[in-house]
Structures are given as structure tokens and as C-alpha cells.
Amino acid sequence: MADVNNTRLGPGERGVGGLREGEGLSVNGRSGAAYLKDNLREYGMLLALIAIVAFFVILVRAMIGVDFLNPQNITNLFLQNSYVIIMALGMLLVIVAGHIDLSVGSVAAFVGAVAAVLTVNMDWPIYAVIPAGLVVGGIIGAAQGYWIAYWRIPSFIVTLAGMLVFRGLTLWLLGGQNIGPFPNSFQSLSTGFVPDIFGPDRPNYLALVVAVVAAVAILFMGVRSRARNIAHGMEAEPGAIFWIRNGIMAAALVFVGWKLAGFRGIPNVAVSMAVLTILYAFLAESTTLGRRIYAIGGNLKAARLSGINADRLTFFTFVNMGVLAALAGMIVTARLNSATPKAGTGFELDVIAAVFIGGASSAGGSGRIVGAIIGAFIMGVMNNGMSILGIGIDYQQVIKGLVLLAAVIFDVYNKSK
């Protein structure tokens, strides 16, 4: 890069350098409250999740007299929501790229059915079934992504078609019947637990150790990135808020670890979820691939003129979504211990809702993996809590719908301020 420094600058040098209307008013050193107000969206959903959990803790205790956060229920929260979380990772990228995928529920069901046929009817071993299922998911994603990326057919339409097609194919493949049960090896995909290396006795120390290590890692990485931001003159979180937020996260992790230790330890799905979450957060925030996906969602034409191959990236996001839907489908099938024609019905709505509750913009270009995870947990905790309270499926749907609407209204309101 040749130097463009020392460019002679004429008239503009004088007073216009001051702040213009609405330009750059944020400066370091404002009060914590003001900061919190400006970044309400960032914290709002985390606070909402905490509030919802607290709400159910109180209500479940008062009405049924049990602890909402008992070890078994916490384990259940992971088992029940793993599929939403896993698919939300892919859906976030799809939505950030400016698209939508309505087919994920049907694709999950179809791949679950394929896995069932391979395992139960054809006796394939699990180490062959899982890769085969993921490949099928990838091919389905590619088939849909091809029309969306290279033929510019709206994703809403392509995946609506996919939703119908793969639901139909699931019915056809299963012949309208359930297929099951599965051998233990396949079931362990969902209901298995990580063995405790510290010995088989309770409590499960591994769960506790892992949680503590993770909590320390979060604190360490938070401190490091905050120091880096400050060094680069970026607006950093005020110290108090930083410590409270990270403190809550760390405490929640240790708490969950401690509870899991009191039951059967870390569920296998929690491991897959955690690994995938870290992987996708890294991909979204720290790689050129992720940056480019945000760019095509933020301004497609500008991204193209910047030399970004938008078609290929769009294609990739759908292939990726297919693979994750396949994984989720196999986990759900393993958990139910049978492949059913109705499996995965309405999953797409839970997943899309989770991503939007988590703050992604329906116009594309913005949204975070962490947000999508929090959104998924909000949906999951509500599902679980309302079921424990015995609230009918009718009211559950109404409440979930209203929460989605409220979250997005909150978002829009925040931006319009």
C-alpha cells in the first residue's frame, strides 16, 4: 500500500471536523446506566431469559411444590432443546445472509427416517449411518440452495416447496408407519451421557470440573477481549456491567454443572451442542467466511462489487443448514427411539422464532450466534415450564407466539429510538 498520508488537505480542515448531526456521540467513560440503555438489545434477551427462568422457578414451586431447576429437569432442558439449538446455528447464517429456510422440520424428519431405515431395516452400524445421514442432509441443502443461489428463486418459495416435498418423502419412506426401536448405540446419540473419568460414583465430578473450566475460560476470554477493545479505543463495556454479565454467565454455568453432576452427568447432546456453538460463533465472528455472509446480507450489491462470491456463499449456507437439520433429525429420532412420519412438524417455526428472538434482523446482515442460542433457550424453557405446569398446548402456542412478537417489537422499538 503506497502512502496516502500527507495528502494536502485544503479548506475542509477547519471547523467541519466537529461532530455532525447524529454522528459519533459515543465516547468512553459514560455512566453504566447510560451504556446499558444504549445496548438494551444486547442484554435484554439475556435478562429476559433469566426473568423467565425465575418466573418458572417461583411458579413451579408455588403450584406443584418441586424445584424447576432440579438436576433431572435441567438435563431434560438440554435433551429437549438440542435440536432447536443445533438448527438455530444454521438458521442464523441463513437469515443473516438474507434468506429463510422453512424446510428444516421436514428435512430433519426425512433424514431421521433414512437413518431408521438404514439402522433398523438394513443393520448399518452407527458410524456409517451418521455420516450417511449428514451427507443426505447436505445433498438436500445443496438441491435447495442451487435454485436459491444460482437461479435467484426466493428462498421462501424454494424451501416451502422443500417443506412439502420432504414431508411427503418421509411418509413414503416410512410407509406411514413408525420404524424403531433403535439399538443402544444409536440412542446414545441423544440419551447417552459422557462417562465420568473420575469414577462411576455420584456425584459426577466430570460435569462439575468441565463447568468450572468453561466458566474460567469465559471470564479469561472476556477480560482479554475487553482489554484489547480498550487498547484499540473501542467503546468498552463499563467495568461493573462487564463483571456482572460475565459473573452471571460463569455462575450459571457452574450452577448447571453442579446440577448435572447430581444426576447422570453431561448428556452427549450437550457436548455436541457446546462444540457446535463454539465452532459456529467462531465461524460467524472470526473468519472471512462469516464476515462475507454478513456482508451479503447487509448489502448484496456492495458485497458483489467488493469481489465477494455471493452465490457460492448463499449456496454454502443452505448446504450447511441441510447438514445441521440432518444432525438434529437423527438426534430427535434417537431420542424418540423411533422414526415417525410426524416427527419434526413445526420445528422450522421454533428454530426461526429462536433466531428472531435472539435479535437477528429479518432483512439480513445482523444477528449473533449467542443471541440465537439465548433465543432457543427462551423457547425451550417456556416449552418445558409450561408443560410442567400442565398448561394446554393451545395456550402454549398463544404464549409462544406473543413472546416472539414482543421480542421483535422490542427490537424495532429499540432501533427506532
Place this chain on the structure above:
Amino acid sequence: MSVLLEMQSISKTFPGVRALDDVTVQVREGEIHAICGENGAGKSTLMKVLSGVYPHGTYEGVIRFAGQEARFRGIHDSEAAGIVIIHQELALVPLLSIAENIFLGNEQARGGVIDWRETYRLTEGLLAKVGLREAPTKPVGDLGVGKQQLVEIAKALSKNVRLLILDEPTAALQENDSQKLLDLLLELKAQGVTSIIISHKLNEVRRVADRVTVIRDGATVSTLDAHAGEVTEDRIVRDMVGRDMAHRYPERVRNPREVLMEVKGWSAKHPEHMDRDFVRNVSFSVRKGEIVGIAGLMGSGRTEFAMSLFGRSWGKDIRGSVRIGGREVDVSTVPRAIGAGLAYVTEDRKALGLILDEPIVTNISLANLRGVSKSGVLDEAAEQRVATRYKAAMNIRTPNVFQRVVNLSGGNQQKVLLSKLLFTEPQVLILDEPTRGIDVGAKFEIYGIMNKLADEGRGVVMISSEMPELLGMCDRIYVMAEGAFVGELTAAEASQEKIMSLIVREHEAQEHIEMEAAHG
């Protein structure tokens, strides 16, 4: 002449910024009053105060309109009083007809049923008034920008406007449409319509304005009276920037060296009208250290040519060859064009150039993410260093590189866009209308940057609608018309008249060809 509008000591404060500080403007009945000022000087804020977007009570000062104190609570109130603003971005619905647009929200209806005969009758009258010969049923989307502007004015007239405010009305118009619009303003003035015109184009201001109010940094600097001979471009510029500007273009030692890029026989078809070439057999060259201009009216194919050259970003069936540094290069995709050392800075920085919601740092690295990453993993510290370096080099005025681009002024946005493409380390830069919609001070800075780039031995191609700018900056000027290069002038021989006559001659030749074809 009586005073129609008086804005007395208007002040408006936003959190942390005093956008208007004791601004006073007086508009007389039946005059054309121009308001000039750099971007960010407060013109738009002032108009928002006047039209009630910022309602009474959110500002200090008094507005008197037609002899009464006005306390507008919203646009509805100001329109009811007869104040109509036509914004830079036109507010028309492209799929609706001219008549439907004119009476949108003000339908000629009885009990909710539209009286089409009355609607068309009134529309015809209004169109005659603004000199637009089009059928009232024609969809607005089929009209050019110039004609759409006239529809907007007709719409304003349909509301019995007493004060017409035009915000940068000619920004998107080509030369002859601009002239027509200005003529119309003068005609409306003769009919007694008072108007306020906000414009950067000082020659236009000089042509039509009776009086000029200059605003700088949110305060009134001066009110100049054309009839007293006070309105000259130099005087306005001096008041706008707060200093004399003897030289509107920075000095440069012109030192073109060997040929850097050579384009031969470049042609391209319109993606929707494939019957003939839209860009026709263009050949040209740029030397190292040279600034070459491409003059031409809007619609002459300048942008289409540049974008077809830059990775086939426009057009179909593209033919021709490009040599950079003596070697034939492949520019068939944007990454390849960038790799070959070519960069194109778009004229439409908001739609095609920047991701407005992202911060400066993300925008600058976007076209060269490899330069701030290792095996696909971003190095954020390096990315921030790069952005900070450009912020300093380009003098991007903002507290830090984490500001979202949407909040920057036009000039600063343009600098961010330039930085993005400079970070791809191009040898040849094609700058498409690099100073459109930015203020005088920022223009001067952009010119300085262009000179610097040429001094570094790069080739700079400048596309512009503003001929004085081309004449002031370029070593050579190519003239484009009807998709072809119709002339080449050196700095010494070029003049506005020569450029225009080349363009006109080509238009006439084309019409001749079409007539011949029509007559078989």
C-alpha cells in the same frame, strides 16, 4: 414585496450537538430563495423544523408564515398551510400512474369511490402547467428521473402550494433536464409561486435565485441579494466554507508517464435489451500518474461501461481486451479485476458501495479480507490498524473506526468507500462521480486524494457530470455519448463548449441513423 415566511432565531439541539444556532431566514412573497451550505451545515434540519417533522416545541425560535405565527405539529399541518417539500429521494410509487401519484392521499373521490374523469382532467391541467407531455395513465416508473421530478412538482401544485421547497432538485438530473427544471421554477415564479431551493450547484443558484441565505455550522452567515449583484459563486463559496477559495482544485504537477492500462474494443449489451450494443466499441488508455476524465450526460453509458469493465458487474455479451502494465489481464469477475489491479468506486455509495449498518472498520476491509486474515481467520487487531491508518490518511472525521457508516456525512462516507478500494492496492482506479452529493470542503479533499494517487504512479479515471470538475482535474478527457467514446481532448484544448458540441453532434448522428432505419 411582503414577507411570506420568516424563521426567526431558530435553534435546535440534539443530544450533544447544536444543529441549528440562531438561524434567521426571510423569504419574500414571489421570490426564489436559495439556501446554501455544506453538508451538515444544518439545511436539512432547518427544513425539518419548517415542515413540522420536528414539531413546535422541540426547537427554539419563531416561525411566521403568511403573517401568522406557525406552530406546526407535523407535516400535515405545514401542508395544510401550503408548504410542500420535494425531497431529494422522490416519494413516488413507480407502479402507479402519473394521475394516481399526483392525487395519492388526496384522491378526487366521492364516498370513497374515485372520480377518474375529474382526476384525469385535473392531472392534464397540472401536467400542462409543469410542461410535461405524458399521458396521465402512464406508470411513473416508466418515466426518467427528470420527468418524475416534474410529477412531484405537479403533485405539489395540486395541493395549492404557497411555498414550494426543493431539496437538491437537480442532483440526479442530467444537464438539459436540470435546465428545464430551472426554467419551470422561473415560470412558476412568474405565476406567483414562492420557492426555496436547496442546492450545491452554485451556477444554478446564481441563475435562478433572487436571494441566497448561506448557512454554516448551524448559523446564518449571510443573506445575499442577486438584484444588488451580491450573488457570485466565489462569494457563496467563501461564506459557505468560511474562507476565500481562490483555487477550487488543488495544484498538481502534471507528470504522466508510460501507458498503464489500455482497453481495446470494449462492447457490452444491455441485460434486458439484447438487440444491440449499449456500450459500443470503446477504446482508451490511462498512463501512470495521469488523471483521465470521462465526460458525458447521464444515460450516455459511462457507469455501464465502467461496471462492465470491472468484473462484468453490468451487461451481457461483453467483448474487448484489457492490458494493464503491458500484459493482457483477465477482468471477467470482480475478484479477478481486483487481482489485476483495477478498482471501481461506485457513484451510488449507499446502494452499491457501503454496508451502511456496519462500522467503518468492517467496510474498509471488505474488498480485501485476505489482507487482514490468516488462512481464513480474521485478525481483528490488524483490521483495526488498517482502518485506523486510512482514517488518518483520508482524514475521515469521526471519533473512531467503530462508528457505523450510516451516521457519517456524505464526504466521510465517500472517503470510507475510497479507502475500501485503496486497500485492494489497485494500479488503476475508476472513480464514478466521486464528489456527488458532498460538500465543497470534502470535494477539495477528494481532489487532493486523487492528485496524490496520481503522484504515486497510479492511473486515475474520473467519471463526472460536472464539467468544471473534469476541466479542473483531468489531464485528458474522453467524451462519451450514446455508449461510445466520441472524442478525446487534452487539458489544454478542452472546454465545456467543445465537450457539449461533441455530445450534441453524436446525438444528432444517432437520430439520423434511426430515421434512416425507420425509413428503410
